[in-house]
Amino acid sequence: MTPLAKNSPKERDNALLVAVAAGDRRALEELYLSYHRRLARFLSRFTPRYENIEEIINDTFMVVWENAKDFRNASQVSTWVIGIAYRTALKSFRRQKNHQLARSLEDYPEQTVDPTSDAEVNDWLKHGLSRLPIEQRLTLELAYHMGHSLEEIAAITDCPVGTVKARMFHAREKLRQYLPALGGGPSELPARIG
Amino acid sequence: MTNNRRSENSAEHQEVSALIPWYVNDTLADSERQRVDAHVGSCAVCRDDLAVHKRLFEGIDAQPALDPLKEASLKRLQARLDVAQAQNALPSIPPLAPSRSDAPWPGWMAASIAAMAVAIGLLAADRWLQFEVRAQQPNYRTVTTSIPRPPGEVIRAVFAPSITLVELQTILDEAQLKIVSGPTEAGVYSLASNSTLTVRSSLALLRRHSTVRFAEGTLREPELREPESGSSP
Numbered sequence: 155m156t157p158l159a160k161n162s163p164k165e166r167d168n169a170l171l172v173a174v175a176a177g178d179r180r181a182l183e184e185l186y187l188s189y190h191r192r193l194a195r196f197l198s199r200f201t202p203r204y205e206n207i208e209e210i211i212n213d214t215f216m217v218v219w220e221n222a223k224d225f226r227n228a229s230q231v232s233t234w235v236i237g238i239a240y241r242t243a244l245k246s247f248r249r250q251k252n253h254q255l256a257r258s259l260e261d262y263p264e265q266t267v268d269p270t271s272d273a274e275v276n277d278w279l280k281h282g283l284s285r286l287p288i289e290q291r292l293t294l295e296l297a298y299h300m301g302h303s304l305e306e307i308a309a310i311t312d313c314p315v316g317t318v319k320a321r322m323f324h325a326r327e328k329l330r331q332y333l334p335a336l337g338g339g340p341s342e343l344p345a346r347i348g
Numbered sequence: 349m350t351n352n353r354r355s356e357n358s359a360e361h362q363e364v365s366a367l368i369p370w371y372v373n374d375t376l377a378d379s380e381r382q383r384v385d386a387h388v389g390s391c392a393v394c395r396d397d398l399a400v401h402k403r404l405f406e407g408i409d410a411q412p413a414l415d416p417l418k419e420a421s422l423k424r425l426q427a428r429l430d431v432a433q434a435q436n437a438l439p440s441i442p443p444l445a446p447s448r449s450d451a452p453w454p455g456w457m458a459a460s461i462a463a464m465a466v467a468i469g470l471l472a473a474d475r476w477l478q479f480e481v482r483a484q485q486p487n488y489r490t491v492t493t494s495i496p497r498p499p500g501e502v503i504r505a506v507f508a509p510s511i512t513l514v515e516l517q518t519i520l521d522e523a524q525l526k527i528v529s530g531p532t533e534a535g536v537y538s539l540a541s542n543s544t545l546t547v548r549s550s551l552a553l554l555r556r557h558s559t560v561r562f563a564e565g566t567l568r569e570p571e572l573r574e575p576e577s578g579s580s581p
Binding site for chain 1: 365366367370372373374376397400401404405407408409411417418421422424425426428429432511512516
């Protein structure tokens with residue numbers, strides 16, 4: 155660990171990024187190691203192949219290395235880094251024309267899950283998520299695994315908060331249609347989300 | 349609730365409903381949280397939505413964490429950075445062709461050219477030495493080749509190229525192993541034990557999987573000298 159490491163993760167990230175902007179490779183490596191795990195988990199929603207995940211992470215940190223000097227303190231380092239990863243992944247995803255893999259739930263067979271089994275529900279959830287449109291899938295991941303706020307997700311995905319809310323709404327509705335065990339019936343489509 | 353009442357509350361209902369996911373992940377401001385609390389208390393639809401989001405939150409958060417191969421990935425990033433930095437260094441060479449034809453002291457130019465020539469020579473020598481070092485290192489390893497063992501390594505294994513990170517992690521968790529190095533160019537991972545499980549047991553657990561193409565113990569313990577555990581499957 156470099157002497158730049160601080161107690162608070164935000165302070166530590168900021169100090170590391172300042173050092174990266176000054177050309178400190180050790181700082182970049184420390185930042186890389188501290189983000190690798192959460193980025194790998196996040197990007198596994200794009201692709202299950204580790205080689206693709208690693209490529210996106212490394213592309214992300216090449217961008218971090220080249221653009222650290224342009225980082226503005228208006229946002230958090232974590233939001234900035236994850237936002238770069240998000241955009242890099244979307245580009246990669248679209249370039250490889252894999253988006254057809256993110257089929258809509260209409261393509262998915264009728265649910266055959268035993269709603270009384272938690273293991274079955276979790277297994278279904280894994281498959282159900284993989285079939286959501288990618289933006290909806292990642293919104294769920296950003297909120298429910300990475301714990302980001304609405305505003306942070308809007309910053310990461312570079313879209314209005316209303317769009318984030320709409321993605322979350324549609325994700326929930328599609329998942330609920332597929333798995334009644336989640337509970338409740340379809341919600342009324344809001345005239346305005348925002 | 350009458351239709352009129354529902355219409356009056358519709359805007360509040362929609363706005364609160366859209367906040368529920370962030371109520372569940374506990375990132376709402378206090379004022380927004382209180383607003384959701386107040387509405388959910390009187391709205392069965394939002395209570396239902398809240399229950400759905402809680403189940404999604406628990407389900408997504410509970411999915412297995414990955415233990416990515418970050419050290420190996422970092423090495424590949426470092427290699428890319430080396431290349432990028434070398435490419436960035438190239439534009440510094442143009443002083444060899446000075447743009448000013450009216451340089452006041454041609455001797456400076458000659459000195460610069462000489463310095464550049466020395467620098468390029470040193471760079472070339474450095475690259476050559478690096479090449480030589482790499483050339484002395486074979487890009488393959490055999491089972492019998494004696495190679496330095498990463499700290500803690502007890503097993504070397506090769507997995508199917510198609511294996512996903514989640515599958516890899518599941519197999520390693522089951523065999524109570526962790527990656528300490530790799531993959532090499534040949535796809536070999538060095539694995540260390542995560543528990544008191546014997547290496548032989550871990551090997552047996554690894555070999556049960558069709559995605560494990562090769563698994564070999566690297567310790568010279570008696571159990572590993574037994575014929576059935578020292579060879580590749």
